[in-house]
Amino acid sequence: MGFFAGFFSGFALTTSMLYLTIQVHRSNRLSQRNAIREQTQAINYIALSRGAYDRRLLPADKDAEEVSAQVMGLGTSRSGSGSGVQDQLKHQWNEEVRKLARKAYESRWEDVRDTAVEGWKGVRRLVKRE
Template identity: 55%
Template sequence: MGFFTGFCSGFALTSSVLYLAVQAHRSNRLEQRQTIREQTRALNWVAESTGAYDRRLLPREDLLLMEQKATPPEPTLQDHLKHRWNQEVEGLARKAHESRWEDARHTAAKGWNSVVRFVKWE
């Protein structure tokens, strides 16, 4: 591989990795911005004096936003996979917590003894 080919391939690899890192950072920042705006809007809605005692006095757009937020969003595939992963980790943690080393040692000793018996007979 020549100098020019190596230089171009190195530049392409470096710029691709840099581009992907910047895009991932940008998407995270946009998601954070959206959640912060939603939280700010919710806090302002709770703190504003209009309709503090009677929500019927609120502007119609605030009532529509309140009704939209009342319905829970549908779970996505990512949420489902996270839930499955958490169940697996929880089961493994519970199994590790409930297992006893004496039982593992006893099982390993029984397995070793059966292997030794099998080898001696043959």
């Protein structure tokens, strides 16, 4: 009786682990498929010839509105109450990105190196004192 119990318990353990592994793999593939689909839609929306430079100039098109809502993660429901806050947050975000990009563009590697060297010397002095 011990052989059959061991055999069937091993079989049950192996099949359950195989089933769980397959289900995890399947759910990962589905989530990757959905992410790739969303990214493809976003890239296609960005690559539209209409309004390529300024999205505010796009004509009010139902398909474009749905795609832009999906790209922004807002869903297809349109409510006018949060648009002012949303625009303000977008503006703040764009200003922060613009400032960081300007700072990265205007920074020199020599200054970064000198700052890092000075910081390292300060840490070394602090450690040697103690």
